[in-house]
Amino acid sequence: MARQHILLAESRPNLRHSLALMLKQANWQVSLAVSTEEALSMAITLGKTPDAIALLIADLDSASPETGRAFMHALSASGLAIPYLVLAEEIGEQTDEALKRHGCLACITKPFEPTVLLQSVRDAFARISPQDEPQPGRTPQKTNTESPAHQRG
Secondary structure: OOOOEEEEEOOOHHHHHHHHHHHHHOOOEEEEEOOHHHHHHHHHHHOOOOOOOOEEEEEOOEEOHHHHHHHHHHHHHHOOEOOEEEEEOEEOHHHHHHHHHOOEEEEEEOOOOHHHHHHHHHHHHHHOOOOOOOOOOEOOOOOOOOOHHHOOO
16 A cells, blocks of 8 residues: 655745654655645646645644635645645634635644644544545546447547
8 A cells, every 4th residue: 555645835944854754754655845835836746646645734834814815725726635734833713713614634733742743644644535535636527427338439
């Protein structure tokens, strides 16, 4: 079985690399991005390969309502159907609720213990059900419901 692929977007190099090391030691495949914009671009590119992203971890620095809205808008505009977790130094109650309504599986406030992140990732993967949602990290595609005999050639 292939390892589940996590894309981590974190702007601070030291934190990005220490979180990546922690996730890799837990036996997940990890790709790194410096920003959420770069992460979404990478997720789109990787979504066209067998190495699609199964979970996005996005650091929003301060998850203010404006930052949260900008992230949710960018994610929606990307067309990706990808589960995600948010890391932030401060997450207001309204922003937390809005992110969770938008599909965020967990909002983790910094600083946090490594076990909190690892458990949140485990919980996220446990909640992701391939039968219920489009394949993680891939753009939802329309399926052809015609039988082969009725398709135009």
